[in-house]
Amino acid sequence: MLATFPIRKILLALLVVATTYVVMALALRAIGLENAHRLIAQAGPLAPLIFIPICAVSLILAPLSGSSIYIVGGALFGKGYAFLLSLIATLLGCNANFWISRRFGRKVAARFIGHNNLDDLDQTMMRIKSHHSVFYMTLIMPLSQDLVSYAAGLMKLRYRDFLFALLISAPIVVGAYIFVGTSILEALV
Numbered sequence: 001m002l003a004t005f006p007i008r009k010i011l012l013a014l015l016v017v018a019t020t021y022v023v024m025a026l027a028l029r030a031i032g033l034e035n036a037h038r039l040i041a042q043a044g045p046l047a048p049l050i051f052i053p054i055c056a057v058s059l060i061l062a063p064l065s066g067s068s069i070y071i072v073g074g075a076l077f078g079k080g081y082a083f084l085l086s087l088i089a090t091l092l093g094c095n096a097n098f099w100i101s102r103r104f105g106r107k108v109a110a111r112f113i114g115h116n117n118l119d120d121l122d123q124t125m126m127r128i129k130s131h132h133s134v135f136y137m138t139l140i141m142p143l144s145q146d147l148v149s150y151a152a153g154l155m156k157l158r159y160r161d162f163l164f165a166l167l168i169s170a171p172i173v174v175g176a177y178i179f180v181g182t183s184i185l186e187a188l189v
Helices: 007-031 033-043 046-060 066-077 079-113 115-131 134-143 145-154 159-188
Strands: none
Touching (some): 007 033, 007 066, 007 159, 033 046, 033 066, 046 066, 066 079, 079 145, 079 159, 115 145, 134 145, 134 159, 145 159
8 A cells, every 4th residue: 555655755744743743842841741731630621622623623624634633632631531532533523524525525525635635535535446345444544534534425435334444443543643652752752
């Protein structure tokens, strides 16, 4: 699957990830992790009520990346609680993507994913169509949950098949970002 991606895209993605980690580490170092924890505690129930929509919107606006938000959430809320919050946000965001593309079609979905990502959306749709498999969709969903969600809605895939694939893949994706990504971030702070 990676063979279909040009090397430049992979290198650019790695550069973005590395830059994001450095910026997050510097910001958390400047604020202080203990100070950030205190701010979250002071916000009380408002903190998760703000965090979940921010994560969900980062998936709906596909050019954004929810993964960095998951990782910061892990550092701020603790890995277990951030996992739960991020999983809820992922389910909400991906379901919104599915229904946006199902209801409003390709033209509106293109506005959410960005016109530069239309080729990726088309490739994702072709992969799912050619394999005719919910299992296959479950396997590729971790690579790009947002695009797969939009593609599934455009393909008129049954919602229950999409939801099944999402319920299997989302905990794996979110868990990897939270537990591995947050550990790396905390090591840098």
